[in-house]
Amino acid sequence: xxxxxxxxxxxxxxxxxxxxxxxxxxxxxxxxxxxxxxxxxxxxxxxxxxxxxxxxxxxxxxxxxxxxxxxxxxxxxxxxxxxxxxxxxxxxxxxxxxxxxxxxxxxxxxxxxxxxxxxxxxxxxxxxxxxxxxxxxxxxxxxxxxxxx
Numbered sequence: 386x387x388x389x390x391x392x393x394x395x396x397x398x399x400x401x402x403x404x405x406x407x408x409x410x411x412x413x414x415x416x417x418x419x420x421x422x423x424x425x426x427x428x429x430x431x432x433x434x435x436x437x438x439x440x441x442x443x444x445x446x447x448x449x450x451x452x453x454x455x456x457x458x459x460x461x462x463x464x465x466x467x468x469x470x471x472x473x474x475x476x477x478x479x480x481x482x483x484x485x486x487x488x489x490x491x492x493x494x495x496x497x498x499x500x501x502x503x504x505x506x507x508x509x510x511x512x513x514x515x516x517x518x519x520x521x522x523x524x525x526x527x528x529x530x531x532x533x534x
Contacts, residue, residue: 418452
């Protein structure tokens with residue numbers, strides 16, 4: 386995703402060009418292909434479907450226009466994919482932040498629960514001691530009442 390973040394969409398001669406920071410120039414590549422077509426040298430990949438079979442009957446200028454149009458559509462698709470990737474990256478960042486916050490809250494709540502459990506145990510023991518003391522005092526009261534009678 387960091388590589389996608391470094392890419393920027395630029396415009397050259399009415400064509401959206403995606404260039405990353407390495408220095409790749411789609412404009413130069415297009416110019417080289419145009420020069421080859423003007424010289425009558427066809428691109429290396431004769432078997433690909435970049436230009437449909439009808440394209441072989443097109444003139445050089447028509448082929449260039451067709452390739453530029455196809456390039457424009459491909460670049461728009463690429464720009465959309467880059468946009469979606471950036472959007473997903475931002476969403477992932479937000480989710481990671483929320484997860485971290487939730488984990489911190491969970492840790493804090495676990496500490497609170499642990500503290501409350503230890504306090505509950507302490508108060509149970511104090512309550513048991515108070516009940517024993519109370520029973521002892523009740524027995525003393527009963528014994529003193531018998532002495533008084």
